[in-house]
Amino acid sequence: MAKFRLAASAALLALTFHSTQALADEGMWTFDAFPTAGMQKDYGWAPDAKWLGRVQAAAVRLTGGCSASFVSPEGLILTNHHCVVECAQDNSTDQRDLLKDGFILARREEELKCPGQQAEVVTAISDVTARVKAAIGTLTGEALVKARDAEVARIEKNGCKDAAKQRCEVVTLFGGGQYKLYTYRKYSDVRLAWAPQFQAAFFGGDPDNFNYPRYALDAAFLRAYENGRPVPTPAHLSWNSRGPKAGEATFVVGNPGATQRLFTTDQIAFQREVGLPLTTTMLSELRGRLISAMEESPQQKREGADELFGVENSLKVYIGRQKALNDPAFLKMLGDAEAELKAKTLGKPGIGDPWADTAKAVQAYRDIYMPWRFIVPRSTLMEQALTLVQGAAEREKPNAERLPDFRDSSLELTAKTLLDEAPVYPWMEQLELAWSLSKAREYLGADDEDTKLLLGRESPEALAERLVGATTLADPAVRKALWEGGRKAVEASTDPMIVYARKIDGRERELKKLVDERYAGPLAQAGARLADARFMAYGENVYPDATFTLRISYGKVQGWKERGQDVAPVTTIGGAFDRATGAEPFNLASAFSANEAKIDKTIPFDFVTTNDIIGGNSGSPVIDRDGKVIGAAFDGNIHSIGGNYGYQGDVNRTVVVSTAAISHALEVIYPAPALLKELFGK
Amino acid sequence: MAKFRLAASAALLALTFHSTQALADEGMWTFDAFPTAGMQKDYGWAPDAKWLGRVQAAAVRLTGGCSASFVSPEGLILTNHHCVVECAQDNSTDQRDLLKDGFILARREEELKCPGQQAEVVTAISDVTARVKAAIGTLTGEALVKARDAEVARIEKNGCKDAAKQRCEVVTLFGGGQYKLYTYRKYSDVRLAWAPQFQAAFFGGDPDNFNYPRYALDAAFLRAYENGRPVPTPAHLSWNSRGPKAGEATFVVGNPGATQRLFTTDQIAFQREVGLPLTTTMLSELRGRLISAMEESPQQKREGADELFGVENSLKVYIGRQKALNDPAFLKMLGDAEAELKAKTLGKPGIGDPWADTAKAVQAYRDIYMPWRFIVPRSTLMEQALTLVQGAAEREKPNAERLPDFRDSSLELTAKTLLDEAPVYPWMEQLELAWSLSKAREYLGADDEDTKLLLGRESPEALAERLVGATTLADPAVRKALWEGGRKAVEASTDPMIVYARKIDGRERELKKLVDERYAGPLAQAGARLADARFMAYGENVYPDATFTLRISYGKVQGWKERGQDVAPVTTIGGAFDRATGAEPFNLASAFSANEAKIDKTIPFDFVTTNDIIGGNSGSPVIDRDGKVIGAAFDGNIHSIGGNYGYQGDVNRTVVVSTAAISHALEVIYPAPALLKELFGK
Known part of the structure; x- marks a missing residue:
């Protein structure tokens, strides 16, 4: 699950937004299609293939839903604090609160494993569009989905020979216009190396989220391990602790989760x-x-x-x-862009009317949406139970026929996610289960057959209490035994969560089949033709919607005008002291107050750039023209939220924590001399 | 505040809805403009003036936000249980839970006062349109509002000579097209006489709310007192405990709160x-x-x-x-209706372009809406504090210049609402205060001047805790002293809630002035011309939007078709036993289970009619052709919600609890022989 930390104020977007062709600084480009000519034109310079290759080799995807980068030869990874909060929490106890106090080590040996976390680096991208399209042929509906998924499973299985170190993933770009095989080097032992206090990272809390100016030290370090040792990572970014310069070119390299611009x-x-x-x-x-x-x-x-x-x-x-x-003006703009594309391509050979086909699929989806949305109640334990139940059945099938999560290419990560030891909080499980069951009843109706399947004669609250109270799935050994025991073990289990997952499994599969037949299949079919229409109309100057895969965005350090006022692009550490009220969430982290005398308040803290990013980009390195890291992207401004539908260069901004601030924190606020040495290569 | 229990599924509404002229059974008519010809045409019969007068004299408005009726000569009032929940709760203690156990008396002397509740009966309606329009003249903006309100204050003051027993209220109909003076006989001592268990009244809870079939005993009795004695009410409705007959004509008489059909x-x-x-x-x-x-x-x-x-x-x-x-189809229908009215009237003498003027006012409102919405944080104690602060200042002004709540005509009820002894729950006050302050910060922004006014340097949570923790306003004696002490006492008070209310008072008034100048004033001006346009186009066959004043709706007992299935109009008591699962909120009330052997399961329980109602109608008597009460309206079906914008006869339904069920409950489930005797006049 990608963190959705990034998404544009409609009223403003409407002023300059075009969805048809990329504007200056717009675009989340794939590394194999970097728009060299475009950047060259706007900036008088663009990176060459070697520059791009070096950066790609250091770019890290975190399966927890974030981006990151190697920043030392010894596996050290820079990301955001908000990407390690779960890890810090999993490792906290009543005695030791890593969120409240931060995580500052004397020795590297004390680094702590992050449950469920995996780091991945793209090593190759190859075009498999022809193979997948050939497998699809003229199929439609569920048959299309099955044929496509089977071919994808074959490509992924054959692409990666070393399951322990590699991961292969076929990525659907342009909604089915292209299929690319991404090969990753993976690191499944990721440990927490340094984290400031939560209050330093999240200063301003939810009120300041998506806002700017900001004063957040939203940075942390992880380290990749293999066989109990730090992984050597010669391909890493160099650390530059200088502050950002207004107007300088910046690149953001990371994994934007999802956009819906097409x-x-x-x-x-x-x-x-x-x-x-x-x-x-x-x-x-x-x-x-x-x-x-x-x-x-x-x-x-x-x-x-x-x-x-x-x-x-x-x-x-x-x-x-x-x-x-x-916002009617924004909607009109989207409609106008579509009308333009339609005028150029509707009815052309090979295109036909994919808009009408999409409309039909969406109409069908409206009828299935509610039960599909509510059939699996929300809770970690419930997800685990369903993974065990479905996994037992799926693993008995040939690779090409399995549900995506259980293909050979995904199985390791699915198992890791399921089996890693991580605390579960019964009160929260019960709260979320009761909430989602009560919402199911509210939206489906008390007399609906799916509601009856979900609740029987119990109330949401009583059912949640019974399931969470009696299940033993919170114990990783129990999950392991069931996972390894396969179908027999799962069918014999009397664990109430497993019994419940068995009960809803059939209906979940039935609904998935319906969704594939009436919605996903037709959309994949129409999507390929919409992509072709776009290529026909606008050539190659288009980028695919975000897919939580590696992308690069170029832009520059630049503020914007908010209600007529200039917003300066860079804040200083001193600004945090000015903004602090003493009351949550505007209270200074204790280490900031305690070390005020030692802190250089003129050092740049956070800054904004025009780079085009979205949720999933959290933790992305912000790189200067020399290929050096000068910050970690951690948020967008409020105008970036509509970026889901379209980028607007005059106000859409990426929010970055500077390496200058991180370095200063490592020096005097949350001192980590060993890390400083490592970063500066001394 | 009207309970909003009633409001139309859009998709269906679109089929037959017209906003321009009333359809069969559509309309919440005023008693002085009953559509005799229309009903005569559809039903072959319509009530005469005498019939209407008798019914009007027995119809009760409850200031708590509900409708009701006198049903005995001794002040006995029929309403819904959900209209007395607050009263039952206010009178509950740890030892005696009137919600859980119901409220069944041996002797009338044990009836319990309902804090803040007042019962009102319309005694006269007179047209004051000419006076108010003359006072407005050609004024606009805030000046219009002031002149109108001053004239209204004068009319109300002169209209009611006996402040203890009368209440005068000028009602704005057709958004300013008509002004009518309603004179009420008021009863400010209202007591709880009988209530079933909450679980019997609210069987099915929120999941069944706005749904049907239903099995809810949502009925209760109050009694009006004066000088410590039940009020004689010769003008009351006769009780008829026969069940409803499919197709028979029904009238709903009550106070629909607000609709937005115009x-x-x-x-x-x-x-x-x-x-x-x-x-x-x-x-x-x-x-x-x-x-x-x-x-x-x-x-x-x-x-x-x-x-x-x-x-x-x-x-x-x-x-x-x-x-x-x-729903685009529904929106189109509303747009088409407006286009039709425009085509007939736009630019005509005296009409001009009120649509453009309304558009301009709405545009201006968009800029003021957020601060206006958030400037007074939500909490009972905060409301009381602001009433005390503003009341002290307002009462020093001439009647015609005061804020509406403090006019002589409203002052008694305002004081009663403020001073009646009712429990306050500190945890809930704190919860709601913290919630509304945090929402203010979220929607206005942390750096907004109004946010700073509201929060200072405190967090929403800390501020809420401080104010609720230290205020003494929960004590009615404290409120009384401040109310009677006037400006001097309020200015001298150091109670933190009063201090806070003094802080926000100025800004609240400033925003109100802005709203009057840019929005309310222009809307009142445009509203009068929109009403004239409607009269010009459609004559008198139009009814005003609901205003929580007395209306009458005619219709019939009738089910509807839901996804192709017939929904039967009447349920039986036995149905509750069939539907019960044992789990909340579908568990039977204990008195139902305990008395199952005595209960006649064939007796009609709830039923639906085509009457056009909306929130505020809760508790309205449902009356047959003979003028006898056969039920109390307590809800609408799900299709009634869009009724806010338009009525759709084929699916819009009123949900009623039958007098048959109430009588049977009084006999064998929650026995009250004295009440039964009183109802049947024996």
Whole structure:
């Protein structure tokens, strides 16, 4: 799951936004299609293949949903603090609170494993479009999905011979216009090396999220291990602790999670009319439930922190998107762009009318959406139970026929995610389960057959209490035994969560089949033709929607005008002291107050650039023309949220924590002399 | 505040809805403009003036936000249980839970006062349009509002000579097209006489709310007192305990709270784009906060019940409205109706272009909306503090210059609402205050001047804790002293809630002035011309939007078709036993289970009619052709929610609890032989 930390204020977007052709600084480009000519034209310079290769080799994807980069020869990884909060929390106890106190080590041996986390580096990208399209042929509906997935499974299996070190993933670009095989070197033992206090990283909290100026030390270090030792990483970025210069060119290299810039107006309408209102309403209730429950005890407050952050962050994104799509001027712009593309391509040979086909698929989806959305109640333990139940059945099938998560190419990561030891909080499991079951009943209706399947004659609260109270799945040994025991073990299990997962498994598969037949299949078919239409109309100057795979964006350090006022591009550490009120979440981290005398308040803290990013880019290195890292992207400004649908260069900004601030923190606020030495190569 | 229990599924509405002229059974008519010809045409019969007068004299408005009726000569009032929940809760203690156990008396002397509640009966309606329009003249903006309000204050003051027994209220109909003076006989001592268990009244809970078939005994009795004695009420409705007959004519007489059927497309757009998304999101979070907090203890569960009911009920209404306005076909229909009216009237003498003027006012409102919405944080104690602060200043002014709540005609009720002894729950005050302050910061921004005014350097949580923790306003004696002490006492007070209210008072007034100048004034001006346009185009066959004043709707007992299936109009008591699962909220009330042997399961329980109602109609008597009461309206079906914007006869239904079921409950489930005798006049 990608963190959705990035997404544009509609009213403003409408001024200059075009969806058809990339504007200056717009675009999340793949490394095999970097727009050299475009950048050359705007900047008088562009990176060459060697520069790009070096950067690609140091770029890291974190399976937890973030981006990162190697910044030393010894496996040291720079990312955001908010990307390691879960790890810090998993490693915290009543005695040792890594969020409150930060994580500052005397010795490297004390670095702590991050459950479920894996680091991945792209080593090759190859075009497999012809193979996948050939397998699809003229198929439609569920048959298309099956044939495509089977061919993808074969390509992935044959592409990676070393399952322990490699991962192969076929990526669908342009909604089915291209298929590319990405090969990754993977590192499945990732440990926490340094983290500041949560309050330093998240200064300003949810109120400041997606806002700017900012004063957040949202940075942390991880380290990749293999066989118990740090991994040698000769291909790493050099650390440059100088501050950013206004106007200088910057690159953001990372894994933007998902954008919807190529959506048709029918897909957009579905979001505006159905998806977004439902999601904002549901997540708001969950937010409220969490906030009150966390006030019950300091322990629950600590345990709920990452979940609440995630919910509030997502909510801000969805509320921002809803606002964008409720702006008639913005909608008109999207509609105009589609009309232009249609005028150039509708009915052309090989194109036909993919818009009408998409409209039909979306219409069909409206009827399946509610049960599909609610059939698996939300809880970590429930997800694990369903993985065990479905995994047992799937692994008995030939590779090409399995559900994607259980293909040979995905199995290791699925198992790791399932089996890694990580704490589960019963109160939160119960809260989320009761919430999602009650929402299912609310939206499906009390008399609906799926509601009856989900609840039987129990209430959401009683059912959640019974399942969470009696399951033993929180014990990793129990999960391991069931995973390894396969179908026999799963069928014999009387664990209530497993019994429940067995009960909903059939209906979940039935709904997936319906979704594939009426929605996903037709969309894949129409998507390929929409992509062809775009290539026909605009040539190669287009980039695919984000897919949580490696992309590069170019831009520059630059502020913007907000209601007529200039917003300066760079803040200083001193600004945090000025902004602090003493009250949460505007209270200074204790290490900032305690070390005030030693802190150089003139050092640059955070800065903004025009780079085009979105959720999943969190932790991405921000790289200067020399290929050196000068910061880590951690957020977008408020105008970046509508970026899901379109980029607007005059106000869309990436928010970055500077290496200057991180270095100063390593020196005097959260001292880590060994890390400093390592970063500076001394 | 009207309970909003009633509001139309958009997709269906679009089929037959016209906003321009009333359809069969459509309309919430005023008693002085009953559409005799229309009903005569459809039903072959219509009530005469005498019939209407008798019914009007027995119709009761409850200032708590509900409708009701006198049903005995001794002041006995029939309403809904959900209209007395607050009263039952206010009178509950740890030892005696009137919600859980119901309220069944041996002797009338044990009837319990309902804090803040007042019963009102319309005694006269007179047209004051000419006077108010003359006072407005050619004024605009804030000047219009001031002149109008001053004239209204004069009319109300002169209209009611006996402040203790009368209340005068000038009602704005057709958005300023008509002004009518309503004179009420008021009863400010209202007591609880009988209530079933909450679980009997609210069987099916929130999941069944706005749904049907239903099995809810949502009925209760109050009694009006004067000088410590039941009020004689010779003008009362006769009780008929026979069940409803399919197809028979029914009248609903009550006080529908508010509809927006005469809104222009710009007003509708504002709701769809701004108001509804904000409201559904905010209320969802409050719902979540309440749900979790109520799980902390049985006491909080009991204390939070009515508030959670109110929030969930409102939320369902707003979500339903949002759904209606996100249906393009429905929006088109509203747009077409407006286009038709425009074609007939735009630019005509005296009409001009009120649509453009409305658009301009709405545009201006968009800029003021956020601060206006957030400037007064939500909490009962905060409201009381602001009433004290503003009341002290207002009462020193001449009557015609005061804010509406402090005019001589309103002062008694304002004081009663403020001073009546009712419990306040500090945990809930703190929860709601912290919630609304954090929402203010979220939507206004942390650096906004109004946010700074509201929060200073405190966090929402700390501020809420400080204010609620230290205020003494929960004590009615303290409020009384401040109210009677006037400006001097209020200015000298160091109570933190009063100090806070003094701090925000100025800004609240400044914003109100802005709203009057740019929005309310222009809308009142345009509204009068829109009403004239409607009269010009459609003559008198139009009814005003609901205004929480007395209306009458005619219709019939009739089911509808839901996804091709017939929904039968009447349920039986036995159905409750079939539907019960044993799990909340589908568990039978204990008195139902305990008395199962005595219960006649064939007796009609709830039923639906085609009457056109909306929130505020809760508790309305449902009357047959003979003028006898055969039920109390307590809800609408799901299709009634879009009724806010338009009525659709084929699916829009009123949900009623039958007098047959209430009588049977009084006999064998919650026995009250004295009440039975009184009802049957024996």
